Amino acid sequence: MLQLTDARTLAHGDRLEADYCIVGAGVAGLTLAAGLASSGRRVLLLESGARESSASAQALNRGRAHLSSLYRAGEPYLEKSRVRGFGGTATEWRHECGAIDGIELEARPWIDHSGWPIDRSELAGYVERAQNLLGVAGDEPAATELPDWDEAFEITWLRNPQEESVTALLEPALAGASDIEVLTHANATEIVVDPAAGRVIRIRARCLEGPELTVSAGSYVLAAGALESARLMLASNRVRPLGIGNEHDRVGRYFMDQIECQIGTLLLPGLAARMRPFHSVPTARGFEARAHWRPSAKLQRRHELLASTLRLGRLDEATEPPLTAEVESLARETATAGERVGSYHATVTLVVEPRPDPRNRVTLGEDRDPLGMPRIDLEWTDHEYEAWTLRATSHLLAEAVGRSLAGRLYLPRIRRLPRYARPRGCHACTTRMSRDPEHGVVDLDCRVHSVPNLFVAGSGVFPTLGSRPPMLTAMAMALRLADHLVRES
Amino acid sequence: MTLSRRQLLTHFATGIGVLAVSGCRGRDLTPLIDALVDLAITRDSLSAIGEAYLSDREGLPEQGASSIEALAERLAIDLDWSVDQTRHELSDRLVRRIRSDFRDSKTVRVRGWLLSETEARWAALVALAPAGREG
Numbered sequence: 001m002l003q004l005t006d007a008r009t010l011a012h013g014d015r016l017e018a019d020y021c022i023v024g025a026g027v028a029g030l031t032l033a034a035g036l037a038s039s040g041r042r043v044l045l046l047e048s049g050a051r052e053s054s055a056s057a058q059a060l061n062r063g064r065a066h067l068s069s070l071y072r073a074g075e076p077y078l079e080k081s082r083v084r085g086f087g088g089t090a091t092e093w094r095h096e097c098g099a100i101d102g103i104e105l106e107a108r109p110w111i112d113h114s115g116w117p118i119d120r121s122e123l124a125g126y127v128e129r130a131q132n133l134l135g136v137a138g139d140e141p142a143a144t145e146l147p148d149w150d151e152a153f154e155i156t157w158l159r160n161p162q163e164e165s166v167t168a169l170l171e172p173a174l175a176g177a178s179d180i181e182v183l184t185h186a187n188a189t190e191i192v193v194d195p196a197a198g199r200v201i202r203i204r205a206r207c208l209e210g211p212e213l214t215v216s217a218g219s220y221v222l223a224a225g226a227l228e229s230a231r232l233m234l235a236s237n238r239v240r241p242l243g244i245g246n247e248h249d250r251v252g253r254y255f256m257d258q259i260e261c262q263i264g265t266l267l268l269p270g271l272a273a274r275m276r277p278f279h280s281v282p283t284a285r286g287f288e289a290r291a292h293w294r295p296s297a298k299l300q301r302r303h304e305l306l307a308s309t310l311r312l313g314r315l316d317e318a319t320e321p322p323l324t325a326e327v328e329s330l331a332r333e334t335a336t337a338g339e340r341v342g343s344y345h346a347t348v349t350l351v352v353e354p355r356p357d358p359r360n361r362v363t364l365g366e367d368r369d370p371l372g373m374p375r376i377d378l379e380w381t382d383h384e385y386e387a388w389t390l391r392a393t394s395h396l397l398a399e400a401v402g403r404s405l406a407g408r409l410y411l412p413r414i415r416r417l418p419r420y421a422r423p424r425g426c427h428a429c430t431t432r433m434s435r436d437p438e439h440g441v442v443d444l445d446c447r448v449h450s451v452p453n454l455f456v457a458g459s460g461v462f463p464t465l466g467s468r469p470p471m472l473t474a475m476a477m478a479l480r481l482a483d484h485l486v487r488e489s
Numbered sequence: 490m491t492l493s494r495r496q497l498l499t500h501f502a503t504g505i506g507v508l509a510v511s512g513c514r515g516r517d518l519t520p521l522i523d524a525l526v527d528l529a530i531t532r533d534s535l536s537a538i539g540e541a542y543l544s545d546r547e548g549l550p551e552q553g554a555s556s557i558e559a560l561a562e563r564l565a566i567d568l569d570w571s572v573d574q575t576r577h578e579l580s581d582r583l584v585r586r587i588r589s590d591f592r593d594s595k596t597v598r599v600r601g602w603l604l605s606e607t608e609a610r611w612a613a614l615v616a617l618a619p620a621g622r623e624g
């Protein structure tokens with residue numbers, strides 16, 4: 001049985017014990033707990049927030065974010081893109097699910113630091129288990145009818161769970177658990193390491209108003225989100241001045257988020273009926289799926305592009321581009337096939353994979369939060385490759401559509417990113433996985449290279465983020481970690 | 490700024506009041522112009538695109554290449570035109586050329602739309618063709 005306890009009801013100085021201590025009860029922490037549910041072990045989750053998100057917990061997310069001009073100055077990126085509360089950030093919207101795959105997992109010579117060091121088929125197996133948890137497993141709809149522009153852009157599907165609440169989706173898996181407890185209002189403030197053994201011996205936790213506690217466990221997992229897990233490791237610097245697991249100055253580096261940009265308008269005279277799956281189609285299993293495009297691996301290789309995923313959206317009449325009716329007539333005149341009725345107009349939005357760059361990083365700022373923890377100082381400023389990929393991919397799509405004679409693409413010039421683009425709020429790679437400690441923070445088992453009983457869950461461990469929404473992959477990786485922990489015990 | 494159709498015609502079409510338009514090889518391109526105008530099912534739409542294309546190019550170095558004569562010459566070469574071509578053959582070549590333009594990145598932006606150079610020139614030619622040449 002999953003039990004929620006308000007940590008404020010505990011006594012000051014309480015020492016709690018568990019087999020596994022997980023910091024953070026967001027999707028990553030809860031999926032990990034679900035994976036450990038049948039282990040018969042005691043699992044204790046420390047969650048900063050409450051059942052519902054609260055303003056005081058949310059204020060702990062404040063910090064300084066320097067994102068060049070990508071995010072309008074003054075907009076609170078660090079607060080707006082994260083939620084503190086049971087279920088974490090994923091409780092705030094209707095999620096789309098798709099796992100990183102294909103070329104996005106490969107080491108691509110034109111993208112430094114790319115390539116996932118784990119086996120693809122192993123990952124795919126865990127993705128399927130994660131899909132089962134969310135009720136989105138099963139075959140994808142057939143894509144034969146959908147245009148792929150002579151295979152230049154392949155069809156890829158994202159899936160929408162029927163249930164909106166992620167915690168409700170995970171509840172059945174957690175319900176069977178023998179001993180899982182979530183302590184709400186419990187903020188982990190320090191990872192304490194035994195200097196001699198180099199192992200974590202306890203985690204200190206504090207309530208905003210209330211007691212201070214410690215938790216001792218056999219293994220500890222940081223699942224506090226890519227930003228907070230890095231912050232906690234850096235701030236735990238009493239014994240190791242650079243922080244925990246930071247011997248090679250990698251913790252907090254390679255920070256990335258996906259960049260999203262509406263690039264233009266697609267006009268396809270006569271194809272309206274065929275385009276419906278780009279908005280939503282019901283599947284045999286009951287969930288909705290939505291078709292997207294992505295540049296084929298061949299196209300990405302030839303043009304040395306970062307990966308991207310393109311989605312189509314409804315065009316509101318007020319934003320119809322100039323000369324739409326005229327270009328539609330032109331396209332009809334030159335069309336070789338297609339029905340004569342049912343014109344299709346849609347906005348095109350591109351999500352670009354960010355480029356791994358160690359200069360983009362989370363560090364500790366001068367300011368402190370009410371718990372005495374240094375606030376985050378985030379630097380993520382160079383988006384040139386992403387901007388170039390946006391422009392190049394848009395142009396390639398426009399050419400592919402034109403070449404097929406099915407329609408045309410309206411592509412107002414995207415000179416600079418900031419005016420059009422925005423970060424999606426999918427943080428990743430701050431504790432990235434690597435074979436060796438010089439290039440990352442965790443090993444292939446998600447264990448911090450230099451601390452045998454400390455692990456990380458969530459998109460912080462991704463070597464690269466890719467262009468797909470990250471939650472499903474993070475869940476798959478959490479299930480993989482759960483299996484590892486069970487095997488190890 | 491968008492030029493009016495009248496302004497455009499004055500601007501680019503000086504000297505094409507004469508009926509015959511001769512190309513660089515001394516060919517009479519009038520039949521090609523007639524045929525291309527005739528191919529335009531929706532002449533108004535094509536003209537509007539052509540006008541936008543021409544006005545976007547106003548003041549650019551290649552402006553001279555936007556006269557109806559120059560456009561016809563260029564299209565004659567690109568479409569490998571000969572006077573004995575049927576309407577169907579010309580239309581076929583036009584479509585194939587548009588397709589290959591997109592393949593070879595021979596594209597141009599007209600008010601934000603990515604169009605093939607050939608279709609943009611065709612539209613400009615239709616815009617510049619005197620009213621008597623209605624398709």
Ligand SMILES: Cc1cc2nc3c(=O)[nH]c(=O)nc-3n(C[C@H](O)[C@H](O)[C@H](O)COP(=O)(O)OP(=O)(O)OC[C@H]3O[C@@H](n4cnc5c(N)ncnc54)[C@H](O)[C@@H]3O)c2cc1C
Binds near residue numbers: 028187427
């Ligand atoms: C607007 C928006 C839309 C998105 N849409 C999608 C989508 O459609 N599909 C998709 O796949 N992804 C989407 N994402 C990304 C997705 O929400 C996140 O990747 C995912 O929720 C991260 O889960 P997590 O458990 O790793 O971290 P979080 O959800 O951030 O959970 C971390 C938890 O740890 C707690 N915590 C933090 N610090 C401490 C501490 N020191 N002590 C104790 N607890 C702590 C927090 O309170 C929080 O509950 C979206 C993100 C945003 C911002």
